[in-house]
Amino acid sequence: MRNKKTINELRTLVRSILAEAATPQRVRFRMNLPEDLLEIHEMMKASGEELYVVGGAVRDVLMDKEPKDYDLTTGASPERVMDILSQDESLKLDVTGKMFGVVRAWTPEGNEYEIATFRKETYNTGDLEAFVRFLERNDVDKNEIEKFKSMSMK
Numbered sequence: 001m002r003n004k005k006t007i008n009e010l011r012t013l014v015r016s017i018l019a020e021a022a023t024p025q026r027v028r029f030r031m032n033l034p035e036d037l038l039e040i041h042e043m044m045k046a047s048g049e050e051l052y053v054v055g056g057a058v059r060d061v062l063m064d065k066e067p068k069d070y071d072l073t074t075g076a077s078p079e080r081v082m083d084i085l086s087q088d089e090s091l092k093l094d095v096t097g098k099m100f101g102v103v104r105a106w107t108p109e110g111n112e113y114e115i116a117t118f119r120k121e122t123y124n125t126g127d128l129e130a131f132v133r134f135l136e137r138n139d140v141d142k143n144e145i146e147k148f149k150s151m152s153m154k
Contacts (some may be wrong), residue, residue: 031061036107037070040085040115047084049076051115072115078103081115 031053033041044051051074057067074081078095081103085091092106101117 029061031057031067033070034109034111036109036111037072037113039088040072040091040105040107040113043084043088044074044076044081047076047080049074049080049084054116070111070113072113073118074115075118077101077117081117 033053037053041051051072053070054073055071057070060067076084078101082093082095085093085103085105090108094104094106096104101119103115105113105115107113
């Protein structure tokens with residue numbers, strides 16, 4: 001009977017540990033950001049938009065490394081990002097990533113920032129239709145979608 005009780009206690013402990021591990025943990029930390037990035041943030045904030053640092057830069061800071069680049073995300077559409085940032089004539093902007101909701105901004109300091117619109121993506125391998133639905137939700141030109149379909153079918 002003692003072994004059965006011990007096994008049940010162990011199971012309960014393991015379940016508790018697994019449940020705690022599966023719960024996302026918020027960690028507050030400080031990032032020293034380049035001045036030109038802070039200026040872009042202020043422009044977005046003044047226009048009522050959020051802007052967050054994501055990806056490798058966050059990972060690098062958590063690992064006590066200096067980030068090599070900064071990827072950003074926002075709830076603003078690529079067109080809205082362009083409207084806001086084009087107010088600063090010193091920024092060079094590019095929407096070549098529009099198909100994926102990405103605007104690239106180059107600053108006079110020589111930094112490049114990719115600003116992506118929030119999105120939730122779920123793809124199965126070879127799930128072309130899910131990808132096309134993503135493109136359609138993001139107002140990509142229908143000709144671009146057809147071109148992508150024809151390229152990916154080859």
